[in-house]
Amino acid sequence: MTVRALRDDTYLVDTDGATYVVDLDDRSCTCPDHALRGARCKHLRRVAIEVNERLVPPPGKRAGACAVCGARVFVPVGDDGSHLCRIHRPDRGEFVRDRETSKLLLVTRVTDERADERRTESGRPIDEFESNADYGGHEPVVEAVYVAGRRPVDGRLDVAGERRYGFPASRLRRLPDGEAPDYAVVGV
Ligand SMILES: [Zn+2]
Ligand SMILES: [Zn+2]
Numbered sequence: 001m002t003v004r005a006l007r008d009d010t011y012l013v014d015t016d017g018a019t020y021v022v023d024l025d026d027r028s029c030t031c032p033d034h035a036l037r038g039a040r041c042k043h044l045r046r047v048a049i050e051v052n053e054r055l056v057p058p059p060g061k062r063a064g065a066c067a068v069c070g071a072r073v074f075v076p077v078g079d080d081g082s083h084l085c086r087i088h089r090p091d092r093g094e095f096v097r098d099r100e101t102s103k104l105l106l107v108t109r110v111t112d113e114r115a116d117e118r119r120t121e122s123g124r125p126i127d128e129f130e131s132n133a134d135y136g137g138h139e140p141v142v143e144a145v146y147v148a149g150r151r152p153v154d155g156r157l158d159v160a161g162e163r164r165y166g167f168p169a170s171r172l173r174r175l176p177d178g179e180a181p182d183y184a185v186v187g188v
Contacts, residue, residue, distance in 0.1 A: 001043070003050045007077075009059040013043040022047045024059055067139040068170045081112025082140040084169055090142060093188045095180040096172040100131045104181070105144035105172065108164050108188050113141050115168040126166050135168035142169045152183040160187025 001015040003022075011022045013029075020031040020043050028034065033041040050056045054074070057063050061074040066085035075083050083089075090096055090107045097104055111118075115127040116137030127137035145162040 001046050003047055003056050005056045005062070007062075009077075011047045011056065013046060015043065024048065024051070067136060079112065082114045082138055083112060084110070084140060088169060090169075090172065090174050093185060095147070095175055096142075096144065097175060098167070099171050099173050103146060103148040105165075106147050106159060106185055106188065107142055107144050107172070108159070109143040110169075111141045111143065111166075115139050115141050115166075118166050120166075127168060132168050132171060135171045137168070139168040139170055141166040142172055143167075144172060147181075147185070152181075156184045156186055158187045159185055162187075 001013055004012045006012055009023070009025065011024070013020045013022055018031070020029050022029045022043050024044070024047060027040070027044065029041050029043045031041050031043055033039055034044070047056070051058045057074040060077060062077050064073050064075040064083050065071070066073050066088055067082045068088040069085060071085040071087070073083050073085050089110055092107055092109060094107045095104060096107055114137065115132065115135065116125055118126050118141045120126060126132055126141065127135075143164045143166050145159045145164055147157060147159065150157060
C-alpha cells in the first residue's frame with residue numbers, strides 16, 4: 001500500500017491495483033469494505049499509522065523542507081514562509097552563539113520570514129550584510145538579543161527592552177549541553 005497526501009486534506013491509498021480516498025477527519029474511505037460495513041478498513045488504519053510515523057503530513061499540514069539542511073518538515077497549508085527542522089530550529093529563550101563574532105546571544109523569536117525579505121531599520125535587507133554572506137537568504141530570520149558581557153543580577157538577566165537583532169537562522173549556532181550559561185533570563 002502506498003499513501004499520498006492530497007491538497008484537500010484527504011489521502012490517496014494505492015493497493016492491489018485499486019485506489020481509494022481516505023478522509024481521516026471524517027473517518028471514511030471509498031473502498032467497498034468501508035461502504036458496506038462502515039468498518040475502520042485497512043486503508044484508514046494505514047493512513048493513521050503513516051501520519052503517526054510522520055511519513056505523510058497530518059491534515060492541515062503539507063510537506064516542506066528545512067531551509068538549512070533540506071530535511072522534510074510539515075508546515076501549515078497556506079504558510080509559504082521559510083521553515084526549520086527540529087535540529088535547526090532554536091527555542092525561544094535558548095542561548096546561541098554567533099558564528100561570525102562568537103558572541104553569546106539569546107533567541108527571542110523564530111520567524112518564518114526569509115532573510116532576503118527582512119530589512120533593518122535603515123531599509124537594507126539583512127542578507128546583504130557582508131557578515132551574512134555565508135548564510136542563505138532563503139533562511140528564516142531568527143531574532144536574538146546580545147547577552148555577551150552582561151552580568152545577571154541575583155541569578156537573573158533581564159533582557160526586556162534590549163534591542164532585537166535579526167539573523168539568518170544558520171548563523172546562530174545552538175550550544176551543546178553544558179555550554180549554555182546556567183542563569184535565568186527574564187523579559188524574553
Ligand atoms: Zn478502505
Ligand atoms: Zn534542518
